[in-house]
Amino acid sequence: MTTNDTSPAWPDQKPTALLVLADGTVLEGFGLGAEGSAVGEVCFNTAMTGYEEILTDPSYAGQLITFTFPHIGNVGANDEDIETVNMAATPGARGAILRASITEPSNYRASRHLDAWLAARGIIGLSGIDTRALTALIREKGMPNAVIAYNKNGVFDIDALKKEAAAWPGLVGMDLVPMVTSAQRYDWDETVWQWGKGFGHQDKPEFHVVAVDYGIKRNILRLLANEGCKVTVVTAKTSAEDILAMKPDGIFLSNGPGDPAATGEYAVPVLKKIIDSGVPTFGICLGHQMLGLAVGGKTMKMHQGHHGANHPVMDLTTGKVEITSMNHGFAVDKTTLPDNVEQTHYSLFDNSNCGIALKDKPVFSVQYHPEASPGPRDSHYLFSRFAELMREHKRA
Structure with missing residues (x-):
């Protein structure tokens, strides 16, 4: 049996989000949460639960959080688990980096999908990258400065993002x-x-x-x-x-x-x-x-x-x-x-x-x-x- 269909069995998805490290490394993924870009220090968090508390912890100001646990967002988000007291202040974390895409919430306390919650709080998210490899890089070389960017159309000025990541001075000497x-x-x-x-x-x-x-x-x-x-x-x-x-x-x-x-x-x-x-x-x-x-x-x-x-x-x-x-x-x-x-x-x-x-x-x-x-x-x-x-x- 023959066919003239030459389309791929698994069509490629266009990346809609990037993580650009200060050394010029570019990691492609899929965006969620708020569109835009943010610069900060990339760290990794090993907790298996409590992502909403983590993302609203003011101690994370100036940082992009890589979650080592792959399934983040599965229980949705609610208004009771927020840790930030001053809701008018800049949110804790500037970005969230996930391994797997977010499924529909499956918890009786959930009031909204984590994607919508991130967007409402102005937090940029990225999924679909190898967070184990990124964690290993941080363990070897330390916490890098980076820019996280999300554009639904997948259009980015990568050179400008690289320059922004390289130019950010980092947290040393910074009063946040x-x-x-x-x-x-x-x-x-x-x-x-x-x-x-x-x-x-x-x-x-x-x-x-x-x-x-x-x-x-x-x-x-x-x-x-x-x-x-x-x-x-x-x-x-x-x-x-x-x-x-x-x-x-x-x-x-x-x-x-x-x-x-x-x-x-x-x-x-x-x-x-x-x-x-x-x-x-x-x-x-x-x-x-x-x-x-x-x-x-x-x-x-x-x-x-x-x-x-x-x-x-x-x-x-x-x-x-x-x-x-x-x-x-x-x-x-x-x-x-x-x-x-x-x-x-x-x-x-x-x-x-x-x-x-x-x-x-x-x-x-x-x-x-x-x-x-x-x-x-x-x-x-x-x-x-x-x-x-x-x-x-x-x-x-």
């Missing part, structure tokens, strides 16, 4: 906190989500906590409220005098994006005064890094960073190993910490510092995200530890 911090002071009383009940409210607080917002996540605030805290959230550049004038029982230093040394230009002088005041203080992520700077340590850029929900950390105060959620590309250099600071946690992946505590003040911090959004929940005890510090301070 002004992009994500709140515009004004506000109060928070919402507690964590419960099955069949939704979110609750804290109406009988035991403590008043002032939270400095460097890009804070909703679930951090919920867990503080769960521990009996009335939370007042203040902007990143609020003075120590204004914070202490509120007579807080405790002060919380939030997560956030960018180079801690750059943010520290205005944050460290404030933190030194807060430490001197003796008010119990708890820091997470960027808050941890800037606390390290405030006590005299230094921070450094990491080769590939820590991004995922499966990072083992040793808690030296208990001798236990906890599995943690991480998102950071900078770390505190433990060799620079002064004698009055002890390391309380370290990564079992690379021995990098993951926690500190002052020996002479009720002050401590951790590098990872104990609010577990997305999970796991091994580290919720740290919020209880903070509450106990405040309780002891009030009794003194």
